[in-house]
Amino acid sequence: xxxxxxxxxxxxxxxxxxxxxxxxxxxxxxxxxxxxxxxxxxxxxxxxxxxxxxxxxxxxxxxxxxxxxxxxxxxxxxxxxxxxxxxxxxxxxxxxxxxxxxxxxxxxxxxxxxxxxxxxxxxxxxxxxxx
Amino acid sequence: xxxxxxxxxxxxxxxxxxxxxxxxxxxxxxxxxxxxxxxxxxxxxxxxxxxxxxxxxxxxxxxxxxxxxxxxxxxxxxxxxxxxxxxxxxxxxxxxxxxxxxxxxxxxxxxxxxxxxxxxxxxxxxxxxxxxxxxxxxxxxxxxxxx
Numbered sequence: 340x341x342x343x344x345x346x347x348x349x350x351x352x353x354x355x356x357x358x359x360x361x362x363x364x365x366x367x368x369x370x371x372x373x374x375x376x377x378x379x380x381x382x383x384x385x386x387x388x389x390x391x392x393x394x395x396x397x398x399x400x401x402x403x404x405x406x407x408x409x410x411x412x413x414x415x416x417x418x419x420x421x422x423x424x425x426x427x428x429x430x431x432x433x434x435x436x437x438x439x440x441x442x443x444x445x446x447x448x449x450x451x452x453x454x455x456x457x458x459x460x461x462x463x464x465x466x467x468x469x470x
Numbered sequence: 471x472x473x474x475x476x477x478x479x480x481x482x483x484x485x486x487x488x489x490x491x492x493x494x495x496x497x498x499x500x501x502x503x504x505x506x507x508x509x510x511x512x513x514x515x516x517x518x519x520x521x522x523x524x525x526x527x528x529x530x531x532x533x534x535x536x537x538x539x540x541x542x543x544x545x546x547x548x549x550x551x552x553x554x555x556x557x558x559x560x561x562x563x564x565x566x567x568x569x570x571x572x573x574x575x576x577x578x579x580x581x582x583x584x585x586x587x588x589x590x591x592x593x594x595x596x597x598x599x600x601x602x603x604x605x606x607x608x609x610x611x612x613x614x615x616x617x
Contacts, residue, residue, distance in 0.1 A: 373563040378563065384533040410520065417519040
């Protein structure tokens, strides 16, 4: 049945196949801070754990991922909001953060990073003793 | 000084315009007329729709959504997907960036007329909802043999 393929229009840019010079998507993020550290949430739909890369180089945090979308061969795009499968975003970290122990979890395409502050940067409560 | 600034800005915008044109060439945006039920660009969740002679594939990029909150229904060739993404509970946390969408969402997609609403499959993996809708046999291209 390979003959039928010729009738089908050739796939110009299947909905998210990696191509050369493919644009990079900036995942939207939520960043918040509590007394102990910083929490970062990033939307990276289609990215599985093995296609995710989180790197800290000096003060730069880099988040990278590649979405794997299951697409049949010869698919013709009818509509596409998402035109790339690569995500990348970086942030500058600050010195009071413990960059050597960042906790990362990935669930249903949402990356959650937890960056703790150095113990000396956390607010300490000073107890007042009565003599 | 200001002259050079505006020049710089001008060239930057030109660059963006060129990029946009290039994107349009690549993806043929002009060939897609916005549907009467379409939403503004950037609305959550983004969708992609692709077709093969056998089926139509719809991808909904909706990370962090409880699959139980997703509602997928099909009426003739109209596919409706709705759901909700709940905000995480964060006590005593101060927010810096809030770029992610929270709340209820709904997207309606007009599928080709030859789809079979009885044969629909939906799967949620890594935050992507993939809906595969089979097309009717008679509409598949057939090779006609020349005798």
